[in-house]
Amino acid sequence: MKALLLRDLKLALRAGGGFGLGLAFFLIVTVLVPFSVGPQSELLARIAPGVLWLGALLACLLSLDRLLALDWEDGTLDLMATSPLPLEAVVTIKALAHWITTSLPLVLAAPVLGILLNLPTAGFQWLVVSLLLGTPALSVIGTFGAALTVGLKRGGLLLSLLVLPLYVPTLIFGAEAARRGADGMSVETPLLMLAGISAATLALLPFASAAVLRVNLR
Amino acid sequence: MKIAGLSIARGGAPVLEGVSFELTPGRALILRGPNGCGKTTLLRTIAGLQPPLAGTITGAEEDIAYAAHSDGIKLTLTVGENLTFWAEIFAAGSIEPALDAFDLRGLLDRPAGALSAGQKRRLGLARLLVTGRRYWILDEPTVSLDRASVQQFAGVVERHLADGGAALIATHIDLGLEGETLDVSQFKAKLPDLEEFDEAFL
Amino acid sequence: MSIWEYANPKKFLTTSERVLPVLWVLAGVLCAVGLIWGFFFTPDDYRQGASVKIMFVHVPAAFIAINAWFMMLVASLIWVIRRHHVSALAAKAAAPVGVVMTLIALITGALWGHQIWGTWWVWDPRLTSFLVLFLFYLGYIALWSAIEDPDTAADLTSILCLVGSVFAVLSRYAVLFWNQGLHQGASLSLDKEENVADAFSNPLYVCMAGFGFLFLVLVLYRTGTEIRARRIRALMMRERMDA
Numbered sequence: 135m136k137a138l139l140l141r142d143l144k145l146a147l148r149a150g151g152g153f154g155l156g157l158a159f160f161l162i163v164t165v166l167v168p169f170s171v172g173p174q175s176e177l178l179a180r181i182a183p184g185v186l187w188l189g190a191l192l193a194c195l196l197s198l199d200r201l202l203a204l205d206w207e208d209g210t211l212d213l214m215a216t217s218p219l220p221l222e223a224v225v226t227i228k229a230l231a232h233w234i235t236t237s238l239p240l241v242l243a244a245p246v247l248g249i250l251l252n253l254p255t256a257g258f259q260w261l262v263v264s265l266l267l268g269t270p271a272l273s274v275i276g277t278f279g280a281a282l283t284v285g286l287k288r289g290g291l292l293l294s295l296l297v298l299p300l301y302v303p304t305l306i307f308g309a310e311a312a313r314r315g316a317d318g319m320s321v322e323t324p325l326l327m328l329a330g331i332s333a334a335t336l337a338l339l340p341f342a343s344a345a346v347l348r349v350n351l352r
Numbered sequence: 353m354k355i356a357g358l359s360i361a362r363g364g365a366p367v368l369e370g371v372s373f374e375l376t377p378g379r380a381l382i383l384r385g386p387n388g389c390g391k392t393t394l395l396r397t398i399a400g401l402q403p404p405l406a407g408t409i410t411g412a413e414e415d416i417a418y419a420a421h422s423d424g425i426k427l428t429l430t431v432g433e434n435l436t437f438w439a440e441i442f443a444a445g446s447i448e449p450a451l452d453a454f455d456l457r458g459l460l461d462r463p464a465g466a467l468s469a470g471q472k473r474r475l476g477l478a479r480l481l482v483t484g485r486r487y488w489i490l491d492e493p494t495v496s497l498d499r500a501s502v503q504q505f506a507g508v509v510e511r512h513l514a515d516g517g518a519a520l521i522a523t524h525i526d527l528g529l530e531g532e533t534l535d536v537s538q539f540k541a542k543l544p545d546l547e548e549f550d551e552a553f554l
Numbered sequence: 555m556s557i558w559e560y561a562n563p564k565k566f567l568t569t570s571e572r573v574l575p576v577l578w579v580l581a582g583v584l585c586a587v588g589l590i591w592g593f594f595f596t597p598d599d600y601r602q603g604a605s606v607k608i609m610f611v612h613v614p615a616a617f618i619a620i621n622a623w624f625m626m627l628v629a630s631l632i633w634v635i636r637r638h639h640v641s642a643l644a645a646k647a648a649a650p651v652g653v654v655m656t657l658i659a660l661i662t663g664a665l666w667g668h669q670i671w672g673t674w675w676v677w678d679p680r681l682t683s684f685l686v687l688f689l690f691y692l693g694y695i696a697l698w699s700a701i702e703d704p705d706t707a708a709d710l711t712s713i714l715c716l717v718g719s720v721f722a723v724l725s726r727y728a729v730l731f732w733n734q735g736l737h738q739g740a741s742l743s744l745d746k747e748e749n750v751a752d753a754f755s756n757p758l759y760v761c762m763a764g765f766g767f768l769f770l771v772l773v774l775y776r777t778g779t780e781i782r783a784r785r786i787r788a789l790m791m792r793e794r795m796d797a
Contacts, residue, residue: 137440148428209422299689303728352402
């Protein structure tokens with residue numbers, strides 16, 4: 135399992151691995167927001183937590199179609215399915231690698247982008263905490279979507295259509311926590327819910343992802 | 353490994369039925385048959401990638417290594433990294449014998465993307481040796497290999513057989529291996545009666 | 555004699571062809587009676603006026619929209635566990651009906667809201683939940699149509715339906731937490747005090763029964779179509795194999 139994780143990290147960092155694309159996308163979306171809603175600081179400060187959450191979510195979504203498709207095309211998934219490693223472990227490791235290479239950089243970049251959007255000082259720590267707790271769910275749910283669409287050519291748009299509704303609860307609780315944090319309110323409930331969603335998806339969804347992958351490998 | 357009464361389907365339609373044979377350690381079995389007769393589907397079923405419609409495969413659980421048209425090679429990783437990865441996944445020790453057997457030592461630090469098609473194929477086949485598994489299920493293993501490499505590969509298979517391994521190979525060329533040949537087309541599935549054309553839509 | 559006999563496509567087709575005319579009549583009569591009764595023979599509400607009568611379309615449509623998803627969930631489970639093709643095809647057949655019902659509920663809701671709240675749309679928990687349900691339907695239908703092999707499609711959509719159901723319920727709670735809302739409580743519930751007045755409830759029950767039968771008719775009809783399409787596909791495959 136460690137070998138698979140290390141290989142995925144290595145592949146992401148090598149040329150053509152697409153590492154950093156998500157970050158660049160996150161940056162561009164954030165920069166475009168003031169252009170579309172206007173430069174008033176108070177307005178930006180008010181919408182900053184939500185915009186940053188949405189931007190991170192979209193950046194995460196963008197990288198999903200490569201998550202399993204590359205391994206599908208070159209036959210790695212076939213060989214994985216005949217290896218001693220259970221597919222449940224494979225999809226979990228894949229999700230973890232996606233989180234480390236895509237989501238974690240987004241979490242770390244979010245406060246910097248928060249400055250651009252006049253995020254209130256109180257909001258920074260809760261933005262990072264909520265993203266840290268919520269992005270694992272995004273990666274795991276995304277892996278499920280990637281497994282569903284892995285056999286399809288041009289499955290990218292379908293992948294978004296399938297995954298985005300599944301992202302709704304995570305987005306609601308995550309953005310709510312970040313917003314309450316920025317407003318100086320209590321963040322306990324949404325953060326607990328967010329952690330609950332992440333824990334539950336991490337525990338249960340890999341079984342669905344592996345089942346779906348087995349169907350697609352037939 | 354024993355295959356008994358195996359029926360398999362491709363795209364929802366049965367292609368082979370009643371496939372039965374035995375593969376004993378030390379032997380190779382060559383599958384033959386025209387294109388599209390179901391060789392690949394049969395091999396994928398035996399490798400456990402798809403469930404059979406009927407029949408059983410016994411005696412080789414967790415002891416199968418499968419190699420098909422695509423080798424799961426990552427182009428940005430070096431030859432050594434690719435092989436080491438699979439050796440770690442199968443927890444089967446050193447990659448040295450595999451490097452020697454397929455003459456890959458000189459290419460060890462070359463990114464797989466810089467290899468020719470034949471060299472890539474050799475790397476893909478070398479993976480079999482790092483799995484440490486007994487039953488090799490091979491689908492057209494000699495595609496894009498030159499004559500010398502084919503000889504080399506046949507030698508590797510022979511040594512594997514001598515070590516108590518077994519191989520099930522679908523191929524069109526003569527590898528010069530000792531072993532029986534099985535013509536798959538004799539198991540061609542007959543179409544079910546129109547009257548029984550109910551539940552499964554087949 | 556067990557219920558699973560109807561999992562045989564032939565048996566399903568002959569039986570559904572026998573009962574469909576009866577169900578058509580039932581659905582038509584109940585819908586007509588309920589709607590005419592509701593529209594013309596109930597008093598205007600003292601606050602909402604005649605616009606309250608949109609309820610006779612809105613509430614049954616919403617009721618069917620949710621229960622269609624529930625039916626798809628049950629049918630998907632049956633496919634996953636017992637692998638009856640008819641069950642998978644019934645789930646496929648129900649999805650477009652469900653999505654249209656959801657759309658009807660959303661549109662009538664918007665019209666009603668425009669009259670009562672003075673706005674076409676508010677991000678009220680109930681409305682939002684229905685919008686999310688609509689998105690789930692879209693994803694489910696898109697996945698069915700994207701995959702060529704019918705058995706693979708049935709497997710994948712079933713699992714999507716199971717996972718989606720969990721997330722739909724989760725979204726419902728998330729949305730409730732996110733905005734407490736403007737929408738009135740459930741129109742019908744077992745708690746008598748909360749209910750709409752009796753003058754409205756009787757025709758509403760008739761409408762809901764009518765919509766229920768309409769749903770049943772449409773799903774049976776569409777399932778029959780799906781079975782025939784599946785059979786045509788199989789026959790064409792035989793031809794190709796014979797050749």
